[in-house]
Amino acid sequence: MSVKPTTQIGNPIIRAKAKPVKDFSSKVVQKTINDLIDSMRQHDLVGMAAPQVGVSLRIFITEIRNTKHRKPKDIDILRVFINPKIISYSKRIVAGYEGCGSVASANLFGKVNRPDTVVVKACNEKGEEFELKAKGLLARVIQHEYDHIEGRVFLDKLTDKKSLMSGEEYMKMKKRKK
Numbered sequence: 607m608s609v610k611p612t613t614q615i616g617n618p619i620i621r622a623k624a625k626p627v628k629d630f631s632s633k634v635v636q637k638t639i640n641d642l643i644d645s646m647r648q649h650d651l652v653g654m655a656a657p658q659v660g661v662s663l664r665i666f667i668t669e670i671r672n673t674k675h676r677k678p679k680d681i682d683i684l685r686v687f688i689n690p691k692i693i694s695y696s697k698r699i700v701a702g703y704e705g706c707g708s709v710a711s712a713n714l715f716g717k718v719n720r721p722d723t724v725v726v727k728a729c730n731e732k733g734e735e736f737e738l739k740a741k742g743l744l745a746r747v748i749q750h751e752y753d754h755i756e757g758r759v760f761l762d763k764l765t766d767k768k769s770l771m772s773g774e775e776y777m778k779m780k781k782r783k784k
């Protein structure tokens with residue numbers, strides 16, 4: 607197992623546009639995928655992109671499951687996206703809170719508006735192409751991770767700066783809403 611410290615904003619790799627993967631079977635690609643899986647789980651995140659483990663390649667993973675900050679209704683399996691393209695977005699826009707392993711080590715949350723549904727085309731870890739229609743939290747995480755490989759973070763897309771809150775306050779707010 608290889609858990610990487612999460613690259614933080616301020617490090618130029620977070621703002622760089624990541625490069626496409628050419629050789630799917632290369633050691634670098636396979637190692638990056640394994641590092642992402644171990645690191646995402648260890649850092650208690652529901653998605654992670656290669657620049658966050660210091661690799662500027664167009665790879666990200668998602669795994670919608672229970673974490674400290676999230677108890678999602680729609681659990682989803684571990685998925686690997688290589689050279690992804692988001693080919694369509696729903697017109698319906700929804701607001702949701704996001705945090706990020708690369709922003710204050712996932713201890714800062716803020717509201718971001720995003721399309722509710724996306725269709726994404728990508729290759730899996732074997733280099734096989736697939737297409738996926740995602741909605742809800744998975745669609746949000748896919749867009750958040752896709753932004754990472756474009757050099758963007760959720761702070762760039764905040765709906766309202768006043769929605770920013772610490773992890774502790776975010777948990778308190780969620781409890782109040784229940």
Ligand SMILES: [Zn+2]
Binds near residue numbers: 705706707708750754
């Ligand atoms: Zn992130």
